[in-house]
Amino acid sequence: MQSKYKIRLLRANLLAAAVALALWIPDSPTDAAVVLWLAIGWLLMTALVLDFSHRRARGLPWQVVPGLLLVGLIAAAPERHGMLIWAWAAMLMLPQNRWAIAFNLCAALVSSAMVAPLMDGPAFILLLCSLLALGLLALTRARLLIDINGSIRQRLRLIPGLNLWPGEQLLRDVHRDQTRCEREGIHAEVLILHVKRRQLWPTAQKLCELTHVFENVYRLDGTTLATLMLSRSPSEAAQRRSLLLADMPPNTISKHLALSDIEPATLTMSEICKLPADREQNTT
Template structure:
């Protein structure tokens, strides 16, 4: 689940950046600059808060807000905000589509043109340009490293306007990682599969997300199957929690709980769920 931990750090960074921008809005600025600072700070904060249970703007909106902020300030008052030019390296480093990356590179070049006339000599202008290009290249290298994370975040399934679920492909990745982690830490992990008619999926998904813990993830494995990786201290706690969770889910559904083990096959268990006749099946050990 490394990608989720990285996403959490990314969102924390967005919230800290948004807070800083809003604090800067309290300092002496022209009215247009103050407005753009407030709007950009609120926009980045909205993206940073968007996780699982909260409505959110697309993740690619974060670099857009920061780019609009830098472009506006550097075009309106370059003398006062020349140091903000270096913020373009952060914009380029953020996860974003290729076309947006190209647009932001052009905007960075336009801002550099606005600032270059403030330098006293051609040599200083050239040095400023070279330093910015170097920082943009470093940001680009970082952005390429984050591209996998961005694709993973973008691949989440939206069943309801305020509800995001991870994909079945991500479940296969997380299943192996969580099995290894549970063995290493001595915790008790379970894979929960829930099958229901397609028209019942939104209500069931909402109840499932509400019943899981903040460090647990929910998935849409296919059109009729939801899934969750449940982590508990031991088997006794898992049993108690299992009963509570089942009581909170709206019918109709079929549930299958499988203890995490190296031999666990997601495809095999999903096929078994399709043939399952009992409403609930619990497999304490997967063999």
């Protein structure tokens, strides 16, 4: 699974970029050297934590960091680092939210203004036109990647090697498991966990470890997880649920609903996230 997501290749590219920046440090001005070391540190840190963070949402503030570092490198020594202005096309190619796109566009314009005194008029106009064309192509590519990734998330695991799936998969699995339970005479229920946003991914990993390999875990939104638990009887399901909740983070709110009480034809994601308040709700 790891090669499928090209994690090793991306890590190698990040390390190569760090080495390339390190070659610029000798004879660099003090300000430029400081920014170069910051950029190298960020690239190395990103390469180290890449296995898990690459599956996180696009809207996190980390997207501002490479843009700030790129502006800093150009501002520290425009005469040495002016060629980095072409890196903005690569920045715009990343799938990101509108606010991140707006930030990168503004930063690209600021960077262009920094290198303008080093160029004559026609050369600067050619630079702007070329950068604009590359930026439009990069944004088109980013939109394509967002659409492709959106369709992939509908059917693929969110983390390689773990039974963690998008919430839409739960809607499809409910009907399948209802049929299985009726045929085999077993009890099944949907367990919903509400956690803090920063606890979502560690809790998802823990939940995958505590459930059976044939039981999937689902990410419903940024603070909500769910799992389909199969047991021999309701009493066994309650016992499993208690043991599972004991290992969850503090202040985890849990709700559960028997699979036989769910009508799959009318089931929606919003209904799953808003189970009736009069059903059992535990806080650990």
